[in-house]
Amino acid sequence: MEVVYFPPKTETAAEEPPNAAPTAPESTNPLALKVIIVGGGIGGQTAAIALRQQGHHVKVYEQSRFANETGAAIHLVPNGLSVLHHLGVPAEEHGANEITSTRLRKHSGEIMNVFDHSSRRNRFQKDWLLTHRAHLHDHLKAVATSAEGLGKPADLLCSSKVQRVDPEKGVVYLANGEEDQADVIVGADGVHSVCRNAICDDVPVPHPSKDFTFRFLLSREEVESDPDTAPHVNPEVSLDIWYGLDRKVVIYPCARNKILNFVCIHPAELTKDKLDLDGDALKVAMLSIYEGFQPAVIKMLDKVSPEALKLWPLLDMATLPRYNVGRLALIGDAAHPFLPHLAQGGAMAIEDGGSLGIMLSKGITPDEVPERLELYNKARYDRATLCQELTRLTGGDGIKSTEFDTSKLNLNNTLEYFLPHDEIHASTEVLRRHLWKKDESARWKQPIVFGPMPGPRNIPSECSQGGAPSTVTTATVRFRTSATLLKNLFPNKAYSFSHDGSVGEVSFVVQQLRNLDWLGGGGYNVFSLYLHDIRYTKEDGTKIHGFYCPVTFEDCADPMIAGREDLGWPKLFSDIDIQQPSEGSMEVSLSWHGAKWASFWLRGLQKKNPEAGDSPPGPATPQEDGIFIHKYVPGASGKFDQPDAEYDMFIPKPFGKNMSERHQSNDKLVTSVAEEAGVEFFPLGWSKLPTLNHIVSRIAELPNFGNTVGSLKPEAGMRDFSGGYRVE
Secondary structure (H helix, E strand, C coil): CCCCECCCCCHHHCCCCCCCCCECCCCCCCCCCEEEEECCCHHHHHHHHHHHHCCCEEEEECCCCCCCCCCCEEEECHHHHHHHHHCCCCHHHHCCEECCEEEEEECCCCEEEEEECHHHHHHCCCCCEEEEHHHHHHHHHHHHHCCCCCCCCCEEECCCCEEEEECCCCEEEECCCCEEECCEEEECCCCCCCHHHHCCCCCCCCEEEEEEEEEEEEEHHHHHCCCCCHHHCCCCCEEEEEECCCCEEEEEEECCCCEEEEEEEEEHHHCHHHCCCCHHHHHHHHHHHCCCCCHHHHHHHHCCCHHHCEEEEEEECCCCCCCEECCEEECHHHCCCCCHHHCCHHHHHHHHHHHHHHHCCCCCCHHHHHHHHHHHHHHHHHHHHHHHHHHHHHCCCCCCCCCCCHHHCCHHHHHCCCCCCCHHHHHHHHHHHHHHHHCCCCCCCCCCCCCCCCECCECCHHHCCCCCCCEEEEEEEEEEEEHHHHHCCCCCCCEEECCCCCEEEEEEEEEEEEEEHHHCCEEEEEEEEEEEEEEEECCCCCEEEEEEEEEEEECCHHHHHHHHHHHCCCEEECEEEEECCCCCEEEEEEEECCEEEEEEEEECCEEECHHHCCCCCCCCCCCCCEEEEEEEECCCCCCCCCCCEEEEEEEECCCCHHHHHHCHHHHHCCEEECCEEEEEECCCCCCCCCCCHHHHHHHCCCCCCCCCEEEEEEEECCCCCCCCEECC
16 A cells, blocks of 8 residues: 655655655656646745656646736744745745734724734744745745756746637647647636636636735835834834724735835725826825825835835635646635735645655556545645635634634634644544555554453462562653644544644653563563543533644553553554663663664663652643553455444543552652653655554654753552443
8 A cells, every 4th residue: 555654764865845845655667757837936846846856747837927916914823834935945044034923003003912923833844934026936936946956947837828728628729829738727817817727617716805915015114214114113023013994004024124015905996996006196196195104104115215115905715616626726825815914825835745645656547646646635725615604704804603603712822823823644544444444455443352361450369379469660762753644643522622823742761560460570662652631522522632642652561561451552562672771761672573772762861850850851741641542443344444432531540540559669760861761763664564564654753842851759559440441
């Protein structure tokens, strides 16, 4: 079964960008697709980068002479930035500024509210940047057409106007009478798209919304050198919005904080008949519209040269029924024109391009293209159309009353729908689940039950050793990682994070269990993955908080069988070799039949004594009242995709309270904290890991975003999970 994954770093992959998008393994059919992208804007260039990295031959037809992006500046919000970083295109390199705050002002100058973006930085994988649109576009174009990087450089053909496309035949018809054939056509030709006409009958037409906008750029130096306007320009990277009754002025910097971008939004009826005015007349109209604003604002507006002033209608469009047909997929404004009120137009175009790169993965055949474009539509349609509606709501342009309760939405919680998202990870999951369903040989199963067996919940009396107490030593490495990847491991929609944001916390835990009565005084080793700060919402709306275990590895068959049958615990076998070369370190190697698939280490361990005022460092402990596990019993009679039983289990704390009370020596045991801690995974492929590759390759996707904490904790007495119950 083909699976999209993040390839491990190897010495032979030096040409791969450090944050390259996940690519599919080499297929038995390595023939590259021929891709034609109609439109060379931000979305088109992003798609070109993503598709060339998958090994496809990309050609971009751009109708303008130089393929220059129009407009002034653009927001690069975290969800769009995450895609660019996956593609190895760090936006900071072309002069983007990280936003520090947003200041909301009355038109008179009074500050109504200030939002500190720096305090929210750790919630997202990437920062919120402000950049010059042309600089971003030039940077994307350079990466798409560069001889360096993964794949063959995209061919950019300027002054090439496309007249129409045939999505079934994959033919592009140019205005000069020429035709070009492709396996894939990407319609990235903007709000006035010609590709859109092929999507459906009675295709909607863009129309002016209730607002128009003046746009222009000014030098920061020019504004700051004027004593009347300088006090109203934040020396830091701040977004300032000045609100009138039905109009506003938005000011923010770009180009390494050297240029100020002005966006002046006002009712359309004030300027709808002035589109053909010259610059001088437009400037007079603008100053008249904003008469009554703080004098410093008027003076800033007056600084623009008439030649640089532009008046733009803000266009909207009825929602398309879909974004794809045949071999054609629409992206960006061709699919979903955006009003500017949530700064998501550019981000959605970038997400579209990144999603196409995932769906059209390396090695697929031309026959698979229509099916994969259906997946693209599945991944993107609901998200983009929802964002359009909420953008209209934020700008006061109306909303579909049947879809949302407008009384419960505002600017802050509307943004929460979109910023904590990683489209590369989300689209990868859509494709992965599609491939799972197509694979008829896939079996969702756990080991077959051979009947009752001795285990920790039914210990035969003759197993009692009457000797030293049982012990467990727990080593933990905990760090921050992608919340989107962690969400992909949730078994159903009842699970969510208690917090918002695109960053979550994960722990890898190694346990040494010794002197177990039910194993005749023996023991075994455990390696578990835990997701923290989980909220489970029951059908009646009540919530339970805890941490979730998607998988555990053990090096002994007996506890594996007992745990899976008694609790439904998702356990698999692995060799777990634990070495402690010194009192201050631990080295753990995990392997399957000699194939090492993970390393875990704690070094520089130092004991922390709570009685002496020491406390182990680490993140704030969320409310975690127990462990969640998902029980799955495979179906019989060949119906492997229809489980006989499937439900969630919750094991509340304390685990084995009575047993711990038997061994009061726990109070004297001291936790050690590591100066250096980490874990590394090695996806080795199906030939070396025939039973574990699907899990190891997924765990290897998890990036480490920092805040790594390692600890070692000894305990007397064993944990007892017999208090677990089915969540209903």
